[in-house]
Amino acid sequence: MKRIIITGASGVGKTTLVEALTPLLSLPLIPELGRDICHQMGYQKIGDIPDQEEFKRAVLDAQISRENQLPEFISDRSAIDCWVLWQRWNLCSAMTYDSEAYYQKARAQAQRYTHVIYVRPTFPPVEDGFRWTEPIYQKQIDRLVRMTLYDFELWEKTLTIEEEDQEERLRAALKWLSIES
Numbered sequence: 001m002k003r004i005i006i007t008g009a010s011g012v013g014k015t016t017l018v019e020a021l022t023p024l025l026s027l028p029l030i031p032e033l034g035r036d037i038c039h040q041m042g043y044q045k046i047g048d049i050p051d052q053e054e055f056k057r058a059v060l061d062a063q064i065s066r067e068n069q070l071p072e073f074i075s076d077r078s079a080i081d082c083w084v085l086w087q088r089w090n091l092c093s094a095m096t097y098d099s100e101a102y103y104q105k106a107r108a109q110a111q112r113y114t115h116v117i118y119v120r121p122t123f124p125p126v127e128d129g130f131r132w133t134e135p136i137y138q139k140q141i142d143r144l145v146r147m148t149l150y151d152f153e154l155w156e157k158t159l160t161i162e163e164e165d166q167e168e169r170l171r172a173a174l175k176w177l178s179i180e181s
Helices: 014-025 034-040 052-068 079-089 097-110 135-151 166-180
Strands: 003-008 073-076 115-119 158-161
Touching (some): 003 014, 003 079, 003 135, 014 073, 014 166, 034 052, 052 073, 052 097, 079 097, 079 135, 115 135, 115 166
Parallel strands (some): 003 073, 003 115
């Protein structure tokens, strides 16, 4: 059974890697859900949503629901990413009961992943009108991803992708997945 997630900061090439891996692994794809939920709520950008905590809860709940419907999958984002963004945007209120509940929910779901592919930033993010593209923001998110993988005790299940070339990334992921299967 493979429950594979791709994680990393904005604009590092997660979606491109997921799209390349999905047909080769013959696994159901869970696409990034945040954009769809944002648009369903009637907003064009996440920053336009007035109740950010409600939005983040909706994304985590949708991610968990989608993952729990499938015995196997490859996912473009995960409960890990949900927790990372919660931390980044709730820095001043990080120690609330809501944050602890969110953390516990995300961590419990992350324990179900069999394979984690972490994509390091190797090039500046491309502006797509939706995500944050400042290099400092990308570094902050990357740091939070690494801290979360450590905190959730997932490093033994994690492949770190450092290659910039998409073909090299795909080869590294396929090699690791075949060794780990």
